[in-house]
Amino acid sequence: MIAELGHFSLIPALGLSVCLTVLPATGVYLRQANLMRLTGSLSAGLFVFVLFSIACLGNAFLTDDFSVAYVARNSNSALPVQYKISAIWGAHEGSFLLWSLVMAGWTLAVSQFSNGLTLDMRARVLSVMGALSVGFILFILLTSNPFDRILPVYPAEGSDLNPVLQDFGLIVHPPMLYMGYVGFAVPFAFAIATLTSGKLDSAWARWSRPWTNLAWSFLTVGITLGSWWAYYELGWGGWWFWDAVENASFMPWLVGTALVHSLAATEKRGVFKSWTVLLAIFAFSFSLLGAFLVRSGVLTSVHAFAVDPERGLFILAFLTLVIGGSLTLYAIKATGIKSDAGFEWTGRETLLLVNNILLIVAAGAVLLGTIYPLIYEALTDGKKISVGPPYFNTVFVPVVMLLFLVMAVAPASRWRSTPVEKFFKEQLLPGGGSFAVVAILVFFLAARFEPVVVLVVGVAAWIVVNLIRDLIGKVRHKSNKIVALFRQPVSYYGMLLGHLGIAISITGVCLTVYFSEEKDVRMAPGDVVELSGYEVKFKGVKKVRGPNYLADRGEIEITRARQPVVILFPEKRFYQAAQNMMTEADIDPGLFRDLYVALGDPIDDTAWAVRVQYKPFVRWVWFGGLFIGLGGIVTLIDRRYRAVRMRTSAAVETVGAMP
Amino acid sequence: MKFGKMKPHRRNRLLLVLFLVVTSGSAVGLALKALNKNINLFYSPQQIVDGQAPVGPLIRAGGMVVEGSVQRSREDLKVSFVISDLQAAAVVVQFEGILPDLFREGQGVIALGTLNTQGVFVANEVLAKHDENYMPPEVADTHKKAHKERTGE
Incomplete structure (x- = not known):
């Protein structure tokens, strides 16, 4: 009976998400503040119903209700209780319910913590998020109901959760990952809302930046946990396989990383506005594409989600609608956007642009390798191939090495334009010194001398040296250096942590690859x-x-x-x-x-x-990942965002008073 | 129009576009080259028996592990087994190392390796899947085809 309640509560959840899509948008169109104000209660209602639904599924697991097919397939009365709970998201149906809960959670969070937004903007954003919820909940109800019963004769015992999933890693990894995946729906919704409103100013970057950083941090930590889990639990000590499912989470991360940086440039300098909007659309599209690749069964993967062509078709249709729709909107609306500020090719803006291009190229290379088996099969009438790690290593590594070089010198560059000669003169010692010191260390400490190790770890060292130089430069001329350290914006420290994390990770990756x-x-x-x-x-x-x-x-x-x-x-x-x-x-x-x-x-x-x-x-591979995630989270407590919130709450009142 | 006489922002834009074209062009070129070198074609046991699979390059083969065919060495980690498409065709696979947990007789596996002149598949890697009810799509496809040909005759 309780399982049926779980199923039924998805129906009002669907209804509420439809209302959330339609009513605030209508309110915007008719300029009805009352309708626009419904977002808060609709989001809360949506979240409560989805939460209740997943709680019912949890109850079925905890009470060993094997008449529920999903429970019978993924649990057992002898299964320890913590794994009964994590078994909720141990297979396709339940994990999508978790996905929907996370979506509802982000929706609720945006409705509650965006007082800085104008009423109009909030209505637009939440309306887009509501539409996404409609798609996800419909998907569960039509193709992936976790509450289906096996009646009248149901098994006395469940066939148990897949043993590799009976682990701490699986308790935390999927929720983190989904927080990241689905979190990109927030910048996506902001992008769509901005495009429809036609006011593509830097304000949207300021609003969506903390959300993007948070989602991206979750995704970073999720991927890191997944890699750690694969290392100790899959049993053979590998930590990255270039498997289709890993790639599915890595591509949105790469695009998300580009987005995090271009948002920073948009907010600070008013440049790349339309490009940033496009990235926000891409980041979420890649999340959906990942879901499609994983769940449709079109690709061979070590992650065996139960597969079903009907599900694949649904997600493909949804994907087409979301990507096609948003790109069309972009094509219509994003023309004629002007940057607030110009910059020269030696400016930091250029380096950020190069960063973005390299990240997109890297994501594109991963995408090509991931879906190439599909393309090949279609072109050659059913010949099956797989693309192995050598492809990914050959293509990905040179691109990210370039990226790391740019990353090393970026803190030493200036906005708008950098005096080139001075720049090179100043970088000679930090750059040359880093490589030299690393070369000496590798020569004396490592089992053998590897030039590639010197190159990679040298770049990592250069990254760190320039971060430290930058920090020192900020306080050198201040009378009280300690106070000056505290005066730096928190998001600056977030950047330091994130870049430090990359340096740690690439050092770990390189050393473990070469000296294991x-x-x-x-x-x-x-x-x-x-x-x-x-x-x-x-x-x-x-x-x-x-x-x-x-x-x-x-x-x-x-x-x-x-x-x-x-x-x-x-x-x-x-x-x-x-x-x-x-x-x-x-x-x-x-x-x-x-x-x-x-x-x-x-x-x-x-x-x-x-x-x-x-x-x-x-x-170090995972320590670095945690640093990166922490860096993203730290930026959230930046004073700037709080100040914006207080300043603009007055604006909300005026809009609210409008008839 | 001479390059030197262009307005600075035009020149910058041109440089940017050139950079974009060069970067993405070389990336695509590099990627396609790497792809061509690193795609591993799949062959069914029937295709291997018929001599359609090349001897030498890295390929993949997949099928069901025939019951009772697994033979282990007692001195080292060498192991050999037979994969079939549940019909007539059968290929001997040799492997040295540790087999995956889900490797079992009667289950579908995929092996990555090379075919030698004796028609034996020397595997560098053997994959079995997480889920025991799951069959690699390639193997399932092979079985369907083999079954169709059999019943069609």
Whole structure:
């Protein structure tokens, strides 16, 4: 009965989102402030009904109601309770319900925390967001109802959640990712609202900037968590596979990164206005495209969402409508926008533009590789291909290396125009010094000298050096330097954190790619294998029992120069309900290196296939990601946005008073 | 019109457009070149048996692991198994390393590797999917085709 309530509550949610689409927009058209003011209550109602719906699904999981097909497929009475909750978004139907909840959440947030907006603008924005909710909820009701029952004869026991999803990573990764994906609906809605209003000034950049930064931060953290989860849970120590589903989240991130930067330029300098609007449309379009690629089953992926052509068709139609509609609107409305300020080719604006172009090129390259199998199949009458990581590495790496170079020198540039000669003279020492120091470090500390490592880590060092120089430059001539540090706008520190995060990440990526060591070996109890200066000893395997699985638990002792380092216990688990084997690796994490061991298959009575890995600096990949996300969040507390809010709330009153 | 006599903002715009064209042009060129080198064509067991698959380049092969065909070495991590399209065709696959968790006899797999002159597929990588009910689209397609040909005869 409660499951049916969950299903039914989606119907008023749909109704409310239709109202949210139509009524405020009508209000704008008829200049009826009363209709425009409905946004708050409609958004709240929408959120409450979707929340109630997902709570009903949660209830079905917690009470082991296996008459609900989705629960029967993705849960089991022996499943630990935290995984019963995360199982709500463990498969297609429920994850889309979460998607819709996140959409309703963003809608509610915009309706509550945008007092700075004019009433007219708020109505337009929320009306666009309401329209998106209509699409998402309709999608659930028509193609992906998680509340379908198996009646009259339902299973006594559920077939359990996919074991790789029974993990802390899956509790937090999808919600974060969806907050990011769906969050790009906010700048998208702002862009559409601005286009329809015809007032494409810098104000829209100021309004949508904090929302964009927040959504982008969530996406950053979501991708980082996903990569971390893949590293320890998929069992084999890889942290990025260029898989279609990873690409689906990475493309909106790249475009979103471009958007974050061009919004900054638009707000500060009044340049790139129409380009920024286009980016806002693209960022969200890429999110939807990602959803389409993942859920339609058109691509082979390690992420196996249940697939259904009908769903693919629905999303494709929705995608066409959203992208086609918004680009048409853009084509009609975005002509004749003038920049407030000019700039020369040596200005920081140019560097930001180059940043944008490179990011878009990178996203385009990833897109091409991701959908090329589809194109190829269509062109060659059904020949199937896959595009491997070598393609992505060959194309992506040079583009982002250029990007990092631009990023290194950007803080030393000036708005409008930079004195070129002085600039090069000043950068000689920081640039040359960074490469030289890194070269010396690699020469003396690394296992072997790798020129590429010097290049990449050198750029990372240069990025950091220039950030520090910039910060020092800001306070050098102030009498009280500490006070001057506090006087800097918070969003400036957000930028520092974000760029520092990139430097950390690329250092981690580069070092772990070049200096990791991996061995797959057959080991009998007592066997020792040498790995990057460590001795790895296999001591045997014991049987253990978990809540919903049986496991072979290996004991592996690692020493260095006969000194004990750590004892690791990797497991090979057998989940009884789903009859699934799963590898649970064990890791000794460290700031400068991870030791990673995983059990393969038993070879005979006592010997096992074992994978041992030494992964230097691999944590830096994710530390960097967290820094980047933190940087984006920090910008939100900038005084500027609060000041704007207070200043413009007076304007709201005047508009509100209009008949 | 001479370049030097252009108005500064015109010249800037031209430079910008040139930069755009050059960047995106070289990016596309680079991408297509990389694509051509790195696409891995898929071949079904039937196509491999018929000699349609090239010997040497990196390709993918997929099918069901035949029950009872998995043979492991006792000394090292070498393993061999047979993949079929559930009809007549069967190809021997050799692999050295650790097989994925979902690798099982009777399940669909995809292998990435090269075909040698003996008609044995030497795999660098073997993929099985997360979901046991899930069949790689390539494998499902192969089965459908093989079944159709069989029943059509």
